[in-house]
Structure formats: structure tokens, C-alpha cells
Amino acid sequence: MTQTQNKTPSPGRPCRLADVPRWDIDTDVVVIGLGAAGSCAAIEARAAGAAAHVFEVAAAPGGSASWSGGEVYVGGSGGTRVQRAHGFEDSTEDLYTYLMMAGGPGADAERVRIYAEGAAGHFDWLEAQGVPFKGTYLPGKWIEPTTDDTLLWSGSEAAWPFSARAKPAPRGHTAQFKGWGGGKILMEKLCARAEAVGAVVHCNSRALSLIVDDDRNVVGVVVRIEGKEQHVRARKGVILCAGGFIVNREMVARFAPAALACSEVVSGGNDDGSGIRMGMSVGGATIHMDQFFATIPFFPPASLVKGIFVNARGERFINEDAYHGRVGHYVLRQPEGKAWLLVDNEIFGRPVIEPDIRVAAVGETWEEVEQELALPAGTLVHTVAEFNRNAAAGQDPLFHKAADWLRPLTEPPFAALSYCAGDMKAHAFTMGGLHTRPGGEVLDADGAPINGLYAAGRCACGLPRWGEGYSSGMSLGDSTFFGRQAGRAAAAR
Amino acid sequence: MTQTQNKTPSPGRPCRLADVPRWDIDTDVVVIGLGAAGSCAAIEARAAGAAAHVFEVAAAPGGSASWSGGEVYVGGSGGTRVQRAHGFEDSTEDLYTYLMMAGGPGADAERVRIYAEGAAGHFDWLEAQGVPFKGTYLPGKWIEPTTDDTLLWSGSEAAWPFSARAKPAPRGHTAQFKGWGGGKILMEKLCARAEAVGAVVHCNSRALSLIVDDDRNVVGVVVRIEGKEQHVRARKGVILCAGGFIVNREMVARFAPAALACSEVVSGGNDDGSGIRMGMSVGGATIHMDQFFATIPFFPPASLVKGIFVNARGERFINEDAYHGRVGHYVLRQPEGKAWLLVDNEIFGRPVIEPDIRVAAVGETWEEVEQELALPAGTLVHTVAEFNRNAAAGQDPLFHKAADWLRPLTEPPFAALSYCAGDMKAHAFTMGGLHTRPGGEVLDADGAPINGLYAAGRCACGLPRWGEGYSSGMSLGDSTFFGRQAGRAAAAR
Numbered sequence: 001m002t003q004t005q006n007k008t009p010s011p012g013r014p015c016r017l018a019d020v021p022r023w024d025i026d027t028d029v030v031v032i033g034l035g036a037a038g039s040c041a042a043i044e045a046r047a048a049g050a051a052a053h054v055f056e057v058a059a060a061p062g063g064s065a066s067w068s069g070g071e072v073y074v075g076g077s078g079g080t081r082v083q084r085a086h087g088f089e090d091s092t093e094d095l096y097t098y099l100m101m102a103g104g105p106g107a108d109a110e111r112v113r114i115y116a117e118g119a120a121g122h123f124d125w126l127e128a129q130g131v132p133f134k135g136t137y138l139p140g141k142w143i144e145p146t147t148d149d150t151l152l153w154s155g156s157e158a159a160w161p162f163s164a165r166a167k168p169a170p171r172g173h174t175a176q177f178k179g180w181g182g183g184k185i186l187m188e189k190l191c192a193r194a195e196a197v198g199a200v201v202h203c204n205s206r207a208l209s210l211i212v213d214d215d216r217n218v219v220g221v222v223v224r225i226e227g228k229e230q231h232v233r234a235r236k237g238v239i240l241c242a243g244g245f246i247v248n249r250e251m252v253a254r255f256a257p258a259a260l261a262c263s264e265v266v267s268g269g270n271d272d273g274s275g276i277r278m279g280m281s282v283g284g285a286t287i288h289m290d291q292f293f294a295t296i297p298f299f300p301p302a303s304l305v306k307g308i309f310v311n312a313r314g315e316r317f318i319n320e321d322a323y324h325g326r327v328g329h330y331v332l333r334q335p336e337g338k339a340w341l342l343v344d345n346e347i348f349g350r351p352v353i354e355p356d357i358r359v360a361a362v363g364e365t366w367e368e369v370e371q372e373l374a375l376p377a378g379t380l381v382h383t384v385a386e387f388n389r390n391a392a393a394g395q396d397p398l399f400h401k402a403a404d405w406l407r408p409l410t411e412p413p414f415a416a417l418s419y420c421a422g423d424m425k426a427h428a429f430t431m432g433g434l435h436t437r438p439g440g441e442v443l444d445a446d447g448a449p450i451n452g453l454y455a456a457g458r459c460a461c462g463l464p465r466w467g468e469g470y471s472s473g474m475s476l477g478d479s480t481f482f483g484r485q486a487g488r489a490a491a492a493r
Numbered sequence: 494m495t496q497t498q499n500k501t502p503s504p505g506r507p508c509r510l511a512d513v514p515r516w517d518i519d520t521d522v523v524v525i526g527l528g529a530a531g532s533c534a535a536i537e538a539r540a541a542g543a544a545a546h547v548f549e550v551a552a553a554p555g556g557s558a559s560w561s562g563g564e565v566y567v568g569g570s571g572g573t574r575v576q577r578a579h580g581f582e583d584s585t586e587d588l589y590t591y592l593m594m595a596g597g598p599g600a601d602a603e604r605v606r607i608y609a610e611g612a613a614g615h616f617d618w619l620e621a622q623g624v625p626f627k628g629t630y631l632p633g634k635w636i637e638p639t640t641d642d643t644l645l646w647s648g649s650e651a652a653w654p655f656s657a658r659a660k661p662a663p664r665g666h667t668a669q670f671k672g673w674g675g676g677k678i679l680m681e682k683l684c685a686r687a688e689a690v691g692a693v694v695h696c697n698s699r700a701l702s703l704i705v706d707d708d709r710n711v712v713g714v715v716v717r718i719e720g721k722e723q724h725v726r727a728r729k730g731v732i733l734c735a736g737g738f739i740v741n742r743e744m745v746a747r748f749a750p751a752a753l754a755c756s757e758v759v760s761g762g763n764d765d766g767s768g769i770r771m772g773m774s775v776g777g778a779t780i781h782m783d784q785f786f787a788t789i790p791f792f793p794p795a796s797l798v799k800g801i802f803v804n805a806r807g808e809r810f811i812n813e814d815a816y817h818g819r820v821g822h823y824v825l826r827q828p829e830g831k832a833w834l835l836v837d838n839e840i841f842g843r844p845v846i847e848p849d850i851r852v853a854a855v856g857e858t859w860e861e862v863e864q865e866l867a868l869p870a871g872t873l874v875h876t877v878a879e880f881n882r883n884a885a886a887g888q889d890p891l892f893h894k895a896a897d898w899l900r901p902l903t904e905p906p907f908a909a910l911s912y913c914a915g916d917m918k919a920h921a922f923t924m925g926g927l928h929t930r931p932g933g934e935v936l937d938a939d940g941a942p943i944n945g946l947y948a949a950g951r952c953a954c955g956l957p958r959w960g961e962g963y964s965s966g967m968s969l970g971d972s973t974f975f976g977r978q979a980g981r982a983a984a985a986r
Contacts, residue, residue, distance in 0.1 A: 012776060012939030016707060105750035161828075214509060250940070254780055254928065257598035277938035283505060283774045287747055290783050313891045315808065335654075376890035382875065397869035398806045435747065445770035446505030447743070 009208035009222045009229070011277035017213040020220070024230035027051045029490045030221055030238045031199070032207045032275055035063020035268075036476050037457025037483030038241035039190035041440075042199035043129065044487030050236055052487075054194065055205040055223050057242075057270050062187035064243055064268035064429075064458075065476055069144035070175040070182025071154055072480065073473030077120035082151045083169060086137040090169040092116050097166035098157060102474065104466025106288055111438045115463060115481055122481050123173060130189040132176040141302040143295075143324060143353065144472070148178045155471020156323040160400030172473045186476070210238060210278050210453070218282060218452035237452045237490035239440065241483060242275025243267070244430035244458035246292070255289040255432065261332055261421065262294050262428035271429065275459035279434040282453065283444040288465045289432030293475075296328040296419055296426050297353035298341055304351060306407050307343040308387055309419070312336050314370065314379025316387070319401040325470045328426055337421030340373060342366075342384065344409040351417075354425060360418035369414050384409060429475070433461040440486025452493070454486040502701035502715045502722070504770035510706040513713070516726040520544045522983045523714055523727035524692070524734055525700045525768055528556020528761075529969050530950025530976030531734035532683035534933075535692035536622065537980030543729055545980075547687065548698040548716050550735075550763050555680035557736055557761035557922070557951075558969055562637035563668040563675025564647055565973065566966030570613035575644045576662060579630040583662040585609050590659035591650060595967065597959025599781055604931045608956060608974055615974050616666060623682040625669040634795040636788075636817060636846065637965070641671045648964020649816040653893030665966045679969070703731060703771050703946070711775060711945035730945045730983035732933065734976060735768025736760070737923035737951030739785070748782040748925060754825055754914065755787050755921035764922065768952035772927040775946065776937040781958045782925030786968075789821040789912055789919050790846035791834055797844060799900050800836040801880055802912070805829050807863065807872025809880070812894040818963045821919055830914030833866060835859075835877065837902040844910075847918060853911035862907050877902060922968070926954040933979025945986070947979040 009015055028050035031038045038054055039061070045052040056063075074080055075088075076095035083090050096116035100107045127133060138149035145152055154172025156162045175186040195201055204226050211220035211231065220233040245251040246265045251273045253260060265271070280286060299305050308316050309327070311334040318330040320341075331339045340360055343349075351357055361372035370380035388408035390396055396406055418424065433455065435443045440454035456462070457479035464474050502508055521543035524531045531547055532554070538545040549556075567573055569588035576583050589609035593600045620626060631642035638645055647665025649655045668679040688694055697719050704713035704724065713726045738744040739758045744766040746753060758764070773779060792798050801809055802820070804827040811823040813834075824832045833853055836842075844850055854865035863873035881901035883889055889899055911917065926948065928936045933947035949955070950972035957967045 010939050010941075012778075012937040012941060013709065014776075018707070105753065106747075214511070216506065254599075254778075254940075260598065273938075280773075280778060280938035281776045283507075283776065285505075285747075285773060286779065286782075288783065289779075290781065315891075378879075379891070386871075398808075398872070444505040445766075445773035446503050447747075448503075448505060 011209060011274040012281050014210045014212045014281045015222050017211055017219055020211055020231045022231065023233040025053060025232040027053045027234060028236040030232055030234040032221065032238065032240050033063060033242035034061040034191055034201060035241060035243060035457060036065035036187065036479035038063065039187070039194045040480045040483035041239045041241055041456060041487035042194040043197055044484045045491040046197040046199055048488055048491035050491035052199040053232065054199050054201045055207055056201065056203045057206045059203055061191040061201060061203065062268065064271055065183050065479065066187035067268045068183035068476065069180060069472065070177060070186040071144070071172040071473035071476060072123065072126065073154065073171050073471055073477035074119040074123040074173055075169055075171040076116045080120045080123045080173065082133060082135050082173060085135060086151060088169045090171065094166045094169065095119060098162055099463060101162055101165065102466065102469035102471060103463065104469050106465050111463065114438050118481065119477065126480065129193045131186055133173055134176040141305055142300060143297050144180045145174055146179055148176045150174055150176065154473050156326055158402055159322040160319050163402070207242065207274065207278065210282055212282050216282060216450060218450060234452065236493045237454050239486045239490055240275040240279055240434065240455040240459045241457045242459050243271040244433065245273025245276060246271045246429045248272045256292050256430055258290065259292040259294065259428045259430065262426035264425050264427040266293065266427050266429040271458065275455065276433050279442050279453065279455055282450055284442040284450055284453065285435040285445050286432060287435045287461045291431040291465055291467050292428050293325050293431060293464065293470050294328045294332055294426050294428045294467055295325040296331050296424055297324055298327065298351050298419065300352050301349040303347040303349055304341065304343060305405050306347045307341045309339055309341050310380060310383055312338040312375065314375040314383050316383060316399055319396065319399040321401050321405040323471055326468050329467045331419050332426060339419040340416040341419060342409060342414065342416055344414050345411045348415060358418040358423045359415050361416040363414050364412045366414055369416050373416055430458065431461065431464045431467065433459050436460045438482065438485060439489035440482060441489065454490050456483040456486040504702060504767040505774050507703045507705045507774045508715050510704055510712055513704055513724045515724065517723035518546060518725040520546045520727060521729040523725055523731045525714065525731065526556060526735035527554040527684055527694060528734060528736060528950060529558035529680065529972035531556065532680065532687045533973045533976035534732045534734055534949060534980035535687040536690055537977045538984040539690040539692055541981055541984035543984035545692040546725065547692050547694045548700055549694065549696045550699045552696055554684040554694060554696060555761065557764055558676050558972065559680035560761045561676035561969060562673060562965065563670060563679040564665040564966035564969060565616065565619065566647065566664050566964055566970035567612040567616040567666055568662055568664040569609045573613045573616045573666065575626060575628050575666060578628060579644060581662045583664065587659045587662065588612060591655055592956060594655055594658065595959065595962035595964060596956065597962050599958050604956065607931050611974065612970065619973065622686045624679055626666055627669040634798055635793060636790050637673045638667055639672055641669045643667055643669065647966050649819055651895055652815040653812050656895070700735065700767065700771065703775055705775055709775060709943060711943060727945065729986045730947050732979045732983055733768040733772055733927065733948040733952045734950045735952050736764040737926065738766030738769060739764045739922045741765045749785050749923055751783065752785040752787065752921045752923065755919035757918050757920040759786065759920050759922040764951065768948065769926050772935050772946065772948055775943055777935045777943060777946065778928040778938050779925060780928045780954045784924040784958055784960050785921050786818050786924060786957065786963050787821045787825055787919050787921045787960055788818040789824050789917055790817055791820065791844050791912065793845050794842040796840040796842055797834065797836060798898050799840045800834045802832055802834050803873055803876055805831040805868065807868040807876050809876060809892055812889065812892040814894050814898040816964055819961050822960045824912050825919060832912040833909040834912060835902060835907065835909055837907050838904045841908060851911040851916045852908050854909040856907050857905045859907055862909050866909055923951065924954065924957045924960065926952050929953045931975065931978060932982040933975060934982065947983050949976040949979040
């Protein structure tokens with residue numbers, strides 16, 4: 001049997017306090033990772049009067065958030081200033097209901113309640129930290145805005161079944177930045193703010209393992225700073241904000257194997273699961289490790305949303321106006337990994353993000369397309385005929401696609417864009433992580449807190465915990481909001 | 494912030510060696526739980542010359558396995574003696590392929606390989622321990638045999654897509670027992686054998702927490718034996734065989750929330766997750782905690798398998814001849830929790846296990862049934878018409894149901910049995926657990942073994958790790974086989 005190297009620090013194995021030679025750094029709150037969660041945790045810890053050191057493995061701060069679109073999913077309380085300015089009332093109850101649906105069977109009602117009540121105020125707080133939001137509204141259906149507008153529809157709010165239970169409102173609030181990549185400006189501002197309020201930031205610093213005392217209190221962390229191992233004392237707490245595990249393919253295979261179907265990782269490169277592993281090393285429980293975001297960016301152009309997806313049975317399987325990450329999950333689970341987007345000449349277009357998508361079939365009739373795809377005779381033809389008949393009446397009795405996106409597919413030539421495995425790229429990040437209280441306290445297998453240990457962002461399992469329910473901006477909203485809670489909780493200890 | 498009681502033993506929190514007042518019992522191998530895994534672990538530990546103590550929380554041995562049907566899923570190597578006697582060749586490669594498909598995206602090739610190669614020999618070993626197998630073959634489609642026969646079709650072997658990739662063979666081997674509940678005889682024999690070979694069995698004994706030394710070696714366990722806390726030293730290792738967590742509804746809500754849709758638990762009553770929690774407390778990783786067995790026993794009578802399931806869109810969604818637990822998962826995931834089994838007069842029957850299933854609609858025509866179910870006009874009628882047309886030709890081009898089960902539904906009156914949420918009972922047990930090597934070594938978050946700690950059965954994540962892929966007998970096969978591996982590995986340490 002293999003014996004482990006007992007004294008080598010690694011995330012899966014804590015360092016004992018008795019093995020700490022000396023304290024190289026002594027502070028109140030230690031934050032691991034300077035991304036969306038870590039920056040906000042540090043700001044709040046400082047605001048509460050605690051000294052704070054932040055250790056970031058990359059050469060520059062920002063984390064995966066700085067590579068994102070910079071959308072923050074907020075609303076409720078009657079609407080943020082931006083929602084209200086554009087005529088969108090957004091009640092806390094509607095936001096709550098939507099987020100509970102989005103959380104799937106494992107939705108955390110306590111966490112969702114706190115978020116729904118505090119999200120609009122959180123938007124004001126982000127502005128107060130210096131994050132610029134232009135305040136303009138961009139109608140339509142986008143993956144990310146290509147303009148510098150603020151407010152957009154970023155989820156499944158207007159799509160069934162969400163729209164049937166919660167009054168829809170656009171809730172994606174994007175930092176002002178021309179083109180894709182507003183996360184850069186969001187994180188520049190938040191990281192600058194963390195330093196401005198006195199958090200001590202160390203880049204090129206890899207957290208190696210937690211330090212625990214004999215009573216399982218987390219009292220510090222071993223960090224390799226520019227090549228040198230240092231022992232950092234955290235008098236109040238350690239906050240794990242080191243991201244998810246999508247770039248650690250071995251962890252993906254072990255914990256979220258279905259995500260291996262997605263070739264593209266949504267990450268700044270350091271979502272290696274080390275934060276989650278550190279939490280597990282001291283008995284922290286993980287939840288929903290199998291869940292992941294998976295998108296197939298089949299639009300823009302938005303006209304493609306008027307197409308219909310079919311599987312190898314020639315049947316539809318989703319209302320195509322749902323959030324692209326929801327559609328993505330449904331595409332990925334079709335039998336034999338086969339799915340096609342059917343379009344006619346009027347709505348045909350090349351998806352902007354994957355313009356070389358394979359056109360698997362073209363025909364002057366749907367019969368020709370059906371034959372070219374080698375589908376069972378009559379299946380696709382029946383599906384399209386029924387869709388067309390209902391769409392002409394503005395209805396979709398089977399999948400409840402909203403009327404805005406219903407139009408009969410009747411103008412030849414017809415085509416089938418291939419979203420079969422191997423023909424398209426799916427983009428993923430992980431949603432599972434440490435089980436925490438809304439305050440960030442990491443919980444053990446019995447549900448008891450581990451003293452001195454906190455987690456937020458994708459290190460924790462937060463609002464995003466069900467692949468089918470995700471909306472753009474939910475991870476940044478969760479990370480920044482609950483990063484703040486963790487910073488406050490640790491500082492108050 | 495809540496402070497935990499640091500010194501109170503609980504599964505989620507290990508006891509430090511330094512806090513052990515004395516050793517009340519001193520042995521080589523400690524086994525927690527005397528069920529399918531624990532009994533076999535103890536037998537093999539003894540066979541390897543190790544002293545062994547087994548602690549069982551219940552008043553009597555046997556665990557959940559003793560309440561089961563007593564089916565063991567084995568084959569390969571050309572067939573067990575029973576398979577061969579009835580003309581079923583069963584190659585190791587076919588068993589391997591089937592089990593890899595059954596394991597889903599997270600299938601563990603190393604574990605499956607070892608099992609496929611050793612399963613037929615394992616059957617001989619079970620017989621050698623005194624487990625009686627009559628050796629007869631029961632054709633047909635059953636949930637559990639009502640006879641005392643041995644061999645039956647217990648999974649999806651003959652159903653698509655499994656049958657298309659692995660040559661089908663019946664692999665369910667049931668201990669000889671008249672009627673349902675062969676697990677009783679299986680466990681009586683295995684537990685008696687464990688005692689006969691010298692394992693010391695303690696019933697009414699609850700394991701409270703693991704004992705670890707300063708280097709995270711597991712060196713024992715705290716057990717409450719008939720009300721008294723005792724410290725048990727395990728010189729070679731502790732083997733966690735304490736079952737899954739289906740009866741711990743708080744754990745189900747946290748780790749496998751979708752399973753809350755199943756009102757019935759498949760358990761002897763002590764699958765409270767305490768073994769898994771003990772493993773987590775020392776840094777053991779858990780995998781696939783979201784996965785669970787879920788069945789809707791819609792047959793026997795087997796004639797009902799000739800019916801077709803439809804959802805609220807009036808569409809089919811599964812080949813109904815697949816294993817009932819696979820069908821169950823598909824039923825549970827249909828939109829709005831709605832599904833019905835359509836039958837005609839010839840195949841109508843009351844499911845034996847749920848005879849009072851609600852008949853949601855009856856009609857002289859399928860139009861009447863469609864209307865009574867309030868389905869979108871024409872949907873169910875089209876589905877049945879297409880099914881009937883193809884079934885008459887012995888084909889099911891959409892779902893690939895095997896020809897044996899294809900028959901047009903043309904004899905009125907017609908009926909729809911309700912498998913909607915609220916109308917039926919689903920039965921569940923959990924599949925997720927500690928991440929282990931095939932030898933039972935529990936692995937930490939980094940994939941490194943935790944010295945002295947082993948797990949098998951539903952405490953570990955074994956062969957059964959994908960709800961959709963389960964077959965009857967797979968859990969008992971896994972538990973007994975890998976329980977043996979763990980017993981040997983611990984004894985050899």
C-alpha cells in the first residue's frame with residue numbers, strides 16, 4: 001500500500017499547528033484567491049476593521065471573473081436603479097421565485113432569501129466601490145453585450161417554465177466596457193478597491209494547505225510566495241475564494257464526469273479545485289459536485305432562436321428561447337449525443353461564436369432534410385409540420401416557447417446545423433463546492449461549522465447549483481455578494 | 494458564530510489519538526456494519542489471518558441486504574455454473590461492457606475490470622460460504638422472483654442501448670428462498686460464516702467517530718456498545734461498511750435532493766450516512782453523492798411492459814423494456830412530474846406492487862384518453878398511431894424496444910395508468926459515497942489514500958454510480974465482492 005508523504009503540504013492534507021516552525025505573516029483574515037469573491041471578502045473584512053492578507057496564485061489579480069462578461073445578476077426590491085429607469089419593476093418575490101427555480105432540487109431557500117432581499121442594495125454597493133455601470137438597457141437576446149450597455153436579459157426569465165411562475169425582468173447588469181469582456185473592468189475596480197482599503201495583496205502566491213490546531217480550528221495557511229514556503233497565521237479566519245475545478249481535468253473526471261463532454265473551459269486558468277480540496281482536507285463537506293454550467297452558444301444572431309432543435313428521433317426537446325446554458329444541457333443529454341438546429345432560409349445565420357458550425361443537411365423540403373439526417377421516416381416532417389401549424393397561430397403547446405420566437409419554418413431552402421457530439425464545442429465551468437452557510441462558514445459532514453474556515457465563489461456551492469437553471473451573471477452575483485458575507489463573518493469572529 | 498463541541502464524538506469529527514483514555518478493545522481489523530460488505534470483509538480479513546471485530550448498530554446482523562431480494566449480479570468468464578447450465582455463455586468482455594455502460598459517465602474502468610474478471614469466481618465463493626443457490630432459471634421479466642429459482646434477467650441487458658453493445662445474458666443470481674426477500678438467507682449465511690471463522694461480532698454497537706493520530710493515520714474507532722463509549726484500536730485498519738444515507742433525509746436533501754421525490758426508502762433502516770460522514774471527517778472525498786436508485790415497479794404483470802409511457806406532451810420517452818429503475822429515472826424527470834402508462838384491454842393489469850395505481854383515463858378510443866388527460870390535441874393519438882404502425886411490423890425505430898415487447902395497442906377499452914408525482918410511490922437508495930480504490934482504500938481530495946481507512950458497500954461509491962444504469966443485484970454484487978477486497982487489503986497492511 002502506498003504511504004503518503006505525511007509532512008509535504010498539499011491541499012488535500014492539512015498542516016498541523018504543531019508542525020508550524022514560525023509565523024511568517026500574522027493577520028486577522030486570510031483570503032485565498034483574488035477574484036470576484038476574494039476581492040469583496042477582503043473589502044468587507046477591512047470595512048469591519050480586520051487586518052487582511054490576500055494570496056493570489058496568478059501574477060495579476062482578478063481570477064476567472066476578469067475573463068468573464070462582467071455581468072452581475074441582481075434585481076428585486078422593486079428594481080435596481082437601472083431596472084427602474086427602464087420601466088422594469090422587479091419584486092423581491094419574483095427574484096426569489098426565479099432563483100429558487102434556478103437552483104433546482106437542491107436550492108437553498110435561506111441563501112436565496114438573503115440574496116433576493118439584498119441584491120438591489122448589492123448593486124449600489126458595487127457602484128460605490130467604483131464599478132461603472134452605464135445604466136442603459138439593451139433589448140434582445142445576447143450571450144454577452146457587444147455594446148457597453150448595462151442591463152440585459154441574461155437568463156431564462158422570459159422563457160417557460162420560469163415565466164409562468166415569476167414575473168420576468170432583465171437582471172443582467174454589465175460593467176461598462178465596450179465589447180465582450182466586461183469582467184476586466186469589474187475586477188480592476190474591485191481589486192483596486194481591496195488594496196485601497198488596506199488589504200495586503202500577494203500575487204504569485206500559491207496556498208498549499210490549511211493549518212489546523214488539535215481541535216480542528218483552522219488557524220492559518222501554508223503559502224508558497226514567489227517560491228518560498230511561508231506560514232501565515234489567520235487569527236480570525238481563512239476564506240477560500242480560489243474558484244472551481246474546471247481546469248483540473250482529473251477532478252472533473254472524478255466529480256463531474258458528464259462535464260468532460262465540454263471541451264472548452266470557462267476559466268482564467270486557475271480553477272484547479274485547490275480551494276475545495278483544502279476545505280475537504282479538514283472535514284468540509286462538498287455538495288453538488290456533479291453540477292456544471294454548459295453552454296452551446298447557438299446564437300447570436302437571435303434569429304436562430306426561432307429555429308427548433310431536434311434529436312435523433314426527429315423530436316424537439318426544449319423551448320429554444322430558454323437560456324443558452326439550459327438549452328446546452330438538453331442538447332448534451334440527447335440520445336447518442338445527436339441534436340440539430342433546424343432553420344429555414346429566413347432565419348438562417350452562422351452563430352457568431354461558432355461560425356463554422358457544420359451544416360449537416362440542406363433541402364428544398366423537410367423530407368429531404370429528414371432523409372439526409374437519416375432520421376426515422378416521417379418523424380422530422382411531423383415535428384416541423386406540427387410546430388409550423390401551431391407557430392402560425394402563435395402557439396407552442398408542447399414546449400411553450402414564447403410567441404416572440406415563434407415563426408413557421410416554411411421558407412426553403414431548409415437546413416440542419418449540427419450540434420452533435422464532435423461537431424460543436426460546449427463551454428463549461430463547475431458549480432459544486434464546499435457546503436457553507438450563507439455567511440460562508442464551511443460545514444462538516446454533520447453540518448457543523450469548522451471554526452475559522454469560510455468559503456465563497458465557486459469554491460463554495462452557492463446560488464448556481466443546477467446546470468439547467470443557470471443564468472449569466474449568477475456566478476458573479478453570488479461570488480461578490482457572498483464573498484462580502486464571508487468577509488464580514490470572518491472579521492466578526 | 495456557533496462553536497462546536499470539540500470533544501463530543503460524532504461521525505463528522507474524528508477523535509484524536511491523544512484524547513483516547515485507554516484501549517478497551519485491541520484488534521487488527523475493525524469493520525463498521527455487518528451487512529453484505531461488512532460480513533465479506535470480516536470473512537476475508539480472518540482468512541488472511543487478521544483478528545477482526547465487527548460493530549453493528551442494529552440488534553441483529555444483516556444490514557439492508559437482509560431486507561433485499563438477495564440477488565447478486567455476476568457472470569463473465571464464460572458464465573457461472575448456473576448460467577452455463579442453462580445455456581447462457583457470458584463473456585468477461587460482455588460483462589465488462591455492460592458494467593461500463595451501467596456506470597455512466599463516471600464508470601471506473603479499473604474497478605469494473607477487476608469485477609468482470611472475478612465475478613464468476615465470486616459466485617463460487619459465495620456458495621462456498623454456504624449461500625444456497627438452487628441453480629434453476631426463471632425466464633420472463635420480474636422485479637424479484639416469487640419462486641425460489643436462482644437465475645433471472647435483472648437489468649437492462651436485453652434492452653437498448655445495452656443490448657446493442659454487449660451480448661445479453663441473465664446475471665441476477667438469487668439466493669434460494671421461496672418468495673420475495675432472499676436477502677434474508679444470503680445474509681444469515683454470510684453473517685454466520687463471519688462468526689464461524691472467528692470475527693467477533695458486537696450488535697447494538699454504534700460507531701461514533703474515527704480515531705486518528707497526528708499524521709492522519711486512522712488507528713481506531715470510538716464505539717458506543719450497549720450504551721457505553723469504548724475506544725477500539727485497529728492495528729491494521731478500519732473498514733467502513735455502514736451503508737448509504739437514504740434514511741437520513743437531511744443528508745438526502747443536502748447531497749441528493751432529487752431523491753426526495755421518492756417517498757419509499759430501500760433500506761433496513763440504518764442507512765444514515767454515518768459511515769460516509771466518518772470518512773469525510775478525516776479528509777475522505779465523496780463522489781457521485783447525487784446519484785440514486787429509483788424505481789417505479791410498474792410490472793409485474795409483465796404484460797404491462799408492452800404498454801407505452803407518455804409524458805405531458807403525449808410523447809414517449811423510454812423503451813419500456815429497460816430495467817424498471819432506468820424507466821423510473823426517466824419517469825421522474827418528465828416535465829411537471831407527469832407520466833402515464835398507456836395500455837389496452839389485452840395487456841391491462843394491476844401492478845402487483847402498487848395495485849391501487851390511479852387509472853387517470855379510460856376510453857374506447859385513444860382520442861378519448863388524450864382528451865381525458867388534457868393533452869395537446871393530436872399528440873397522444875399520433876404517438877400511439879406511430880407506435881402501433883411500427884409495432885405491427887415488429888419495430889420501434891424511435892426507442893428500440895425489443896420485439897418481444899412490441900404489440901399494437903389496438904384492443905379497446907384503452908387506459909392510462911398514472912405515474913404522475915403524487916399518484917405513485919418511487920423507491921430509492923443512494924449510490925454516492927466515499928471515493929475508494931478497488932481495494933477499498935479511502936482516498937482524500939488529492940486522490941491519496943488515508944492510511945488505515947477502507948470502505949465498501951454503499952459507504953463507498955462502487956459499481957452502482959449512475960441511477961439510470963442500475964440493475965438488480967449490482968449493489969449486493971459490489972458490496973460482497975469489494976467488501977472482500979477491503980478485508981484482504983486491510984489484513985495485508
